Amino acid sequence: MKIKKNIAVSESGFVFDPSTGESFSLNQVGLELVELLKQGEDFDAIKKEILEKYDVDEISFEKYYYDFINSLNQNQLLED
Amino acid sequence: MNKTKITLAATGLNNTDNPGPGIPVIRAIRESKMFDVRVIGLAYETLEPGIYMKDLVDKVYMVPYPSEGSGALIERIAYINSIENINVLIPNFDAELYTFMKSASTLEKIGIHTFLPTIEQFEERHKANLPEFGKKYNLKVPKSISLLKHSEIGEIRKEFEYPVMVKGKFYDAYVAYNEEQVRMHFNKISAKWGFPVIVQEFVKGTEVNVVALGDGKGNTIGAVPMRKQYITDKGKAWGGVTLDAPDMLKLTYHIIKSTRWRGGMELELIRTNNNDLYLIEINPRIPAWVYLAVGSGQNLPEALLKLALGQEVKPFEKFDVGKIFIRYSYDMIIDWNDFEKISTLGEI
Numbered sequence: 095m096k097i098k099k100n101i102a103v104s105e106s107g108f109v110f111d112p113s114t115g116e117s118f119s120l121n122q123v124g125l126e127l128v129e130l131l132k133q134g135e136d137f138d139a140i141k142k143e144i145l146e147k148y149d150v151d152e153i154s155f156e157k158y159y160y161d162f163i164n165s166l167n168q169n170q171l172l173e174d
Numbered sequence: 175m176n177k178t179k180i181t182l183a184a185t186g187l188n189n190t191d192n193p194g195p196g197i198p199v200i201r202a203i204r205e206s207k208m209f210d211v212r213v214i215g216l217a218y219e220t221l222e223p224g225i226y227m228k229d230l231v232d233k234v235y236m237v238p239y240p241s242e243g244s245g246a247l248i249e250r251i252a253y254i255n256s257i258e259n260i261n262v263l264i265p266n267f268d269a270e271l272y273t274f275m276k277s278a279s280t281l282e283k284i285g286i287h288t289f290l291p292t293i294e295q296f297e298e299r300h301k302a303n304l305p306e307f308g309k310k311y312n313l314k315v316p317k318s319i320s321l322l323k324h325s326e327i328g329e330i331r332k333e334f335e336y337p338v339m340v341k342g343k344f345y346d347a348y349v350a351y352n353e354e355q356v357r358m359h360f361n362k363i364s365a366k367w368g369f370p371v372i373v374q375e376f377v378k379g380t381e382v383n384v385v386a387l388g389d390g391k392g393n394t395i396g397a398v399p400m401r402k403q404y405i406t407d408k409g410k411a412w413g414g415v416t417l418d419a420p421d422m423l424k425l426t427y428h429i430i431k432s433t434r435w436r437g438g439m440e441l442e443l444i445r446t447n448n449n450d451l452y453l454i455e456i457n458p459r460i461p462a463w464v465y466l467a468v469g470s471g472q473n474l475p476e477a478l479l480k481l482a483l484g485q486e487v488k489p490f491e492k493f494d495v496g497k498i499f500i501r502y503s504y505d506m507i508i509d510w511n512d513f514e515k516i517s518t519l520g521e522i
Contacts, residue, residue, distance in 0.1 A: 100418055102496065112418035112495045114380070114445075115401035 095163060096173045097131045111171060118169065123148070127162060177210035181258055182479065183251070183286070185216045186266025186462075187224025187231070191503070192408050195266040197224045198465040202475035204230060205468070209479065214258050216251070220517045226508045233258065236520040244273040252284055260286045262482045264475070266459055268344040271296060289390075289482035291437050291458050299433075299456040301341055301372045307453075311432050313425070314452045316377050316444075320370035327356050330373055339374040342367035347409060349376065377454070379446040382417065384426045385460065385467050387474045388435030389481060396474050396490035397426045398467040403498070411463050411501075416470045418495040425451055438464075438478055463499060470497040 102110040107120035109128070120128060123144075130140045137159070144155055166172050182203060186196030200213050215234035217225050225234045235254045238246045247270075254260070263286050265274045274281070275290050282288075290296075298307055301318070308315030319333060330338060330353065340359035341347040344367050350356040356373065363371050386397035399422040404413035426441060438460035444452045460475060467474050470493040480487045516522045 110496055115382075115403065115415040115417050 095131060095137070096134070097128060097166070098171055098173050101132075101171060103128055103132070109171070111169075114170060116169065118171075124162065127159070128166075177206075178208060179210045179212070180261040180479075180483070181212045181214060183214040183216055183254070183258070183260045183263045184266060185218070185237070185264075185270060187215050187217050187222040187227075187234070188219070189223040189227075191406055192410055193462040193501075194222075194224075195460045195462045195464055196264075197227065197230060198462060198468075199264055199266060199460055199475040200224075200230050201465060202468045202473050203479055205473065206476045206479075208476070212258075214254065214260060216254070217516070220513065223506065225516055225522065226506050226512060234516065234522050236516060240270045240273040244277060247273055248277045248280060251281070251286070255284055255286060262287045262289075262479055264288075264460075264478065264482075265290070268457065268459065271458055287482040287484070289437050289478055291435060291439075295433055295435060296458050299458065301343065301374075301455060302370050304374075304453070304455075307456075311429065313429070314450055316375035316452055316454065318372055318374040320372055321360065322369050324357070324360065327353060327360060330356060334373065334375055337376045339372075339376055341372040341374060343370060343372070374454070377444040377446065377452045379444040379452070381454075382419070382422060382443050382445050382451075383411075383414075383461070383463075384422055384441040384443070385464050385474060386426045386430060386435075386439050386441065387460075387477055387481075388430040388433075388437065388439065389487065390434060390436030392431040392434045393489060394427050394430045395477050395481070395487050396467065396472040396493075397423055397430075398470060398472055398474075398493050399423065399426075400463065400466055404500070411499075413498065413500045414463055414466060416466060416493060416495050416497045421449075421451060425453075429453075429456070438474065466497060466499040467493065469499065470494040 100112050107125040109118040184196045184200055186194030188194040189197040203211050213231050215224055215231040216237045217234055218239055237250050240247050265271055275293055278288050302320040304315045304318055337349050337351045339347055340350050340356055342363040346363050348359040350359055360371050382401050384397055384399045387395040389395050399417040399419040400414045401417055402411040402414045406412050440457040440461035442455040444454055472490040472493050477487050512522055
């Protein structure tokens, strides 16, 4: 799962896709997930990091993670 | 650097909610580091806002509509030229382009340079000729037919599924969801723009646009892709952002190279969900949003001016992605006398 290389993400969580002109706002966790994806981290590494940092169980995390990935995909922010 | 003094004449001073490109073109050329420009505005209506923008336009003359006969328009321009010594004329309306292209050599003889598409280029990219244009240059275009009579509207359902786009020869485009709506738009459009009225397949996707400049030898001098972010009820961009879209640029280079396009152009494209680009229209002139290209590093009107003067122009190699333009409206206060002068004397 890779975020498109040319996506611009600001520190405040504002995302700009220069190929479509679309922009999005992320909350803090969304921003962290996008940053981890941009660094090329895989699902297991991301899960480990989030479970350590936040009070969330594994099943809930997986559900929310894949919802989020689906949302990124729908908005054409992922590369094939 | 010493600036070269030139006199530029431009039309399209109608900086309204359906803006002509004249004012952004003039603004771009005013920013030139090479030219010290005296700007002569040519106006068709006395309330075109650009007439009263004295920081941009030095002198304005009323000119007759091309529909009154090209002779009258060219005669008026020859008169204006006898006073102003115009070096370059940039027409900015689709509806007047034919007259200026036809009269280019007459204008050249009196010292007025233009840099316009050829008649052949202008004709073959007409909305009514888009299917043939697509076939000739290997482009994806929507299926379309030209209607000349009201009675032909019934034929649409044999060829298309609703909705369809109903378009005027020069301007106006509406979505129609049934035959009744086609009839309504057909009447409105034909009354305003004449025939044919074009019915086009509705291609679902996002509208994206490119402003570009061809040198007439197949080279693209500059091209900037944009997506409208805010659209008025007339379908005009009120805000837009420059895109990083190599496929749009590739398509632009292909069109300019294969048609050897001469002059400014705007490509109207639809990007489908499958990322296919459909060519919807080619406008044969610089669009009103051209200042976005200037603001992102490509002063295309200045480059067009240089081409018109026969100067060599190096192609632009880059532009800034993510630059946004936002229009605004602004109330100018003008003296009654100014309105009187342009209305009665035809110049100000």
